[in-house]
Amino acid sequence: MYSPLKSAPVCLVVLLAAWPAAAQEKQSKYPKVNTAVAYEVDASWPKKPASVSWAEMSGVAVDAHDNVYLFTRARPPVQVYSADGKFLRSWGEDTIKSAHHIKIDGKCNVWIADIGHHVVRKFTPEGKLLLTLGTEGHAGCDETHLNQPTDMAITPSGDIYVSDGYGNARVVHFDADGKFVHAWGKLGSKQGEFSIPHAIAWCKDRLYVADRNNVRVQVFDLHGKLVDVWSNLVVPWGLCVTKEDELWVCGSSPMQWRKSDGTLGCPPKDQVFMKFSPEGRLLQLWTVPKGNDGLERPGEVNWVHAIAVDSKGNLYAGDIKGKRAQKFVRKEP
Numbered sequence: 001m002y003s004p005l006k007s008a009p010v011c012l013v014v015l016l017a018a019w020p021a022a023a024q025e026k027q028s029k030y031p032k033v034n035t036a037v038a039y040e041v042d043a044s045w046p047k048k049p050a051s052v053s054w055a056e057m058s059g060v061a062v063d064a065h066d067n068v069y070l071f072t073r074a075r076p077p078v079q080v081y082s083a084d085g086k087f088l089r090s091w092g093e094d095t096i097k098s099a100h101h102i103k104i105d106g107k108c109n110v111w112i113a114d115i116g117h118h119v120v121r122k123f124t125p126e127g128k129l130l131l132t133l134g135t136e137g138h139a140g141c142d143e144t145h146l147n148q149p150t151d152m153a154i155t156p157s158g159d160i161y162v163s164d165g166y167g168n169a170r171v172v173h174f175d176a177d178g179k180f181v182h183a184w185g186k187l188g189s190k191q192g193e194f195s196i197p198h199a200i201a202w203c204k205d206r207l208y209v210a211d212r213n214n215v216r217v218q219v220f221d222l223h224g225k226l227v228d229v230w231s232n233l234v235v236p237w238g239l240c241v242t243k244e245d246e247l248w249v250c251g252s253s254p255m256q257w258r259k260s261d262g263t264l265g266c267p268p269k270d271q272v273f274m275k276f277s278p279e280g281r282l283l284q285l286w287t288v289p290k291g292n293d294g295l296e297r298p299g300e301v302n303w304v305h306a307i308a309v310d311s312k313g314n315l316y317a318g319d320i321k322g323k324r325a326q327k328f329v330r331k332e333p
Helices: 010-027
Strands: 038-041 057-062 068-072 078-081 087-091 099-104 110-114 119-123 129-133 151-154 160-164 170-174 180-184 197-203 206-211 216-220 226-231 235-241 247-252 272-276 282-287 304-309 315-319 324-331
Touching: 057 110, 057 315, 057 324, 068 099, 068 315, 068 324, 099 151, 110 151, 160 197, 160 206, 170 197, 197 235, 206 235, 206 247, 216 235, 247 304
Parallel strands: 057 099, 057 304, 151 197, 235 304
Antiparallel strands: 038 324, 057 068, 068 078, 078 087, 099 110, 110 119, 119 129, 151 160, 160 170, 170 180, 197 206, 206 216, 216 226, 235 247, 247 272, 272 282, 304 315, 315 324
16 A cells, blocks of 8 residues: 655654654743752862862861861861862861761851760860860760760750760760760660661750651750651751751651661662751752762762751762762752
8 A cells, every 4th residue: 555654755754753842842831940949069179188188078067157167087087178169277186086977066166076086075166175075985875975976966055965876875965064964865766765866956946866777857855855756758867057047957768777787778779958947847858869989970979978058058068988078059040
């Protein structure tokens, strides 16, 4: 049987096939307007000098001048860079053994959690030691000992709350002078219990604890009373609070234990960043490609561990397997 289509030139067939899509494109009624906030990696940040090294990048914090403090399991452990990537200073070789999280309080003091020495320490921005919580080199679970503490939250009044998280499963409260006040929590999965309290943050007289192995953030008042539980939203690794009283959480999407897991989510299946209101309303979700061990490209993260936000809304992330910190520049819609 004769078919006109079979005898038509090939180019005509291609044009006929493409015409509906082209016509639909011209007739689309949907405006192409960007409404989502996005972030773009600044691959040139920071300008790390050859004299310093990076290993697992377990902590990152931003001060009131948008200087970025990196906390790495290398030497020197504390490295400070400007927002444009200029290296400013470093310190901590003589006092810090193994880095975890780092925070900066309202008076610009620098706080670090040292899981190697079993202590939390307070420094000036230049690295002068001001205070030590716990007993260096000795693990324990009492008023004067910590066991691989993971993070700390400092209130405007100076009170310190420590997530005593790898060796113990509790939150410890100290006053502004470093005197023990009280502690709460134990190992378990019931509400108020912890399985690796991995990070802690303060916001509007609430304490937010990244209860990592239990796949939740638990919220307490300043006396240790449980206020709320955010379950099955994220496997939380790091926390930070913005000047607008918004809580950023970095980690991975919820997952169950695998036979190969030593701790939950190692390795994580993906990498997510989530912003919440103090009441737990999800305000923003952003995902980042997960890199391969040792082969990470700019913009990929691998075992993201820490997050910080500067005054312009730019994000800084530190990861474990990637062994680096990266700056993600906020791009408005």
